[in-house]
Amino acid sequence: MSLRHCRSVVLLGLMYSVTSIPVFAADTDRHYQVRAIDAVESCAGLNRAMGKAKNEDNWGTLYGFSLYTMGYLTAINRLAPDTYDIAGKKNAKTLMVWLQKYCAEHPDDSFDNALYRLTAELYPHRSAASPD
Numbered sequence: 001m002s003l004r005h006c007r008s009v010v011l012l013g014l015m016y017s018v019t020s021i022p023v024f025a026a027d028t029d030r031h032y033q034v035r036a037i038d039a040v041e042s043c044a045g046l047n048r049a050m051g052k053a054k055n056e057d058n059w060g061t062l063y064g065f066s067l068y069t070m071g072y073l074t075a076i077n078r079l080a081p082d083t084y085d086i087a088g089k090k091n092a093k094t095l096m097v098w099l100q101k102y103c104a105e106h107p108d109d110s111f112d113n114a115l116y117r118l119t120a121e122l123y124p125h126r127s128a129a130s131p132d
Contacts, residue, residue, distance in 0.1 A: 044103075
C-alpha cells in the first residue's frame with residue numbers, strides 16, 4: 001500500500017468517525033433560540049385559541065399554530081436521519097388533536113416543548129423512505 005493510499009484511508013476513517021458523532025443543533029450548553037410569534041409560544045396560547053375557536057366558531061385562531069407545526073415537522077423531515085415524513089400516516093388534523101390534548105394536560109409548557117414531545121412520539125412510527 002502506497003503512502004498516498006494510506007493517507008487517503010486514514011483521512012476517510014477520520015471523516016467517518018467525525019461524522020458519526022451525534023450532533024445536537026444547539027449551543028455548547030444545549031440551548032437554542034425558538035423562533036415563534038407570541039401567539040404560538042405556549043400551550044396556554046393553544047388552549048386559548050382552541051377555546052376561542054370552539055366558542056366563536058372561528059377556527060382561524062388556530063391557523064398560526066397549524067402553520068408553525070407544519071413548518072416544524074417539515075424541518076424535522078429535512079434534518080432527521082432516515083426520515084422522509086416524521087408524521088408517518090398521521091394527517092394534520094390528527095397531529096393538531098394530539099397537540100391540543102397534550103397542551104390541555106400541560107398548560108405551562110412551551111409550544112416548542114409540545115412539538116418536541118409530539119416528534120418523540122412520532123419518530124418510531126415515521127416513514128423512513130419516500131413512498132415512490
